[in-house]
């Protein structure tokens with residue numbers, strides 16, 4: 001596949017009677033990216049994946065890979081392979097029979113199939129497991145078998161629907177690292193669906209946040225976390241304090257906003273008098289004596305302090321009524337302190353679009 005083999009979705013839409021599952025989704029993914037579709041249940045993630053895999057026909061819009069239109073191509077004629085949410089393994093076949101199934105359907109010779117199957121099983125850490133039955137396989141092994149079965153066809157694009165959802169936490173973390181490793185060594189495009197924001201941040205080059213069939217925000221994890229575009233994105237990916245306010249003054253790409261934490265200056269453009277929402281990530285908020293360049297948020301009446309190892313999680317309210325969440329160094333909040341000045345570092349305040 002050439003470098004032009006990027007994946008492009010243009011106005012991709014799926015309507016069911018009375019409901020729009022996916023609503024005009026447009027997106028371009030460079031070849032070799034790890035893309036995560038992240039969103040709550042019902043936001044349209046599986047429907048997008050099924051349209052990419054050829055299992056659901058779009059109502060409108062198109063899908064291109066390297067410029068070629070594959071919108072209506074049958075699954076077997078696409079450069080895609082899918083790891084289904086329930087793995088969909090064949091219980092009556094051995095591990096090798098499952099992994100090699102697609103290759104035998106394509107008419108590949110036995111010897112060649114055996115070589116490809118062995119390589120795919122090695123890639124997922126199951127070398128030598130070929131002759132075993134499926135019934136004895138653990139949840140983690142089934143997940144790897146399903147992954148090997150998809151990888152063995154050497155798809156340009158691997159589609160994974162909640163692939164780690166059935167695994168326990170430690171196995172999930174381990175498989176996240178492995179998926180990332182496999183994606184890097186193989187240089188394929190992965191499109192991975194999850195509702196787990198930590199998983200998305202841990203593995204994605206590009207996160208696409210979905211809400212009610214639409215793309216709410218998309219970008220590299222750090223950009224999405226540090227500068228969420230919308231209220232939904234600020235809430236869904238990590239935690240934020242949200243401050244409602246009114247623009248008091250505007251000019252030169254900055255606005256001053258009257259908020260329950262006082263008048264705060266932030267990058268952005270809005271007419272004076274507009275209602276706006278500002279988001280603050282808990283890591284951007286500090287308590288104690290302010291440092292140069294920080295914006296004062298007022299005195300915080302501490303309501304709850306939770307020790308979380310490397311940091312403490314503090315919630316409280318400032319005099320003007322603003323509710324704040326901060327994750328701060330345990331040293332900066334002596335035990336039993338009831339009131340403490342709070343500040344936010346410059347750049348830690350973000351103007352939301354809605």
Ligand code: ADP
Pocket residue numbers: 016017019020021022039040041042043044045046047048
């Ligand atoms: P997600 O994977 O994000 O949980 P889905 O893509 O499965 O979301 O579903 C998106 C929306 O489309 C949901 O409201 C769901 O009820 C609806 N939907 C999905 N498949 C069908 C179908 N076959 N018929 C009718 N509605 C459907």
Ligand code: MG
Pocket residue numbers: 045046047
């Ligand atoms: Mg789903």
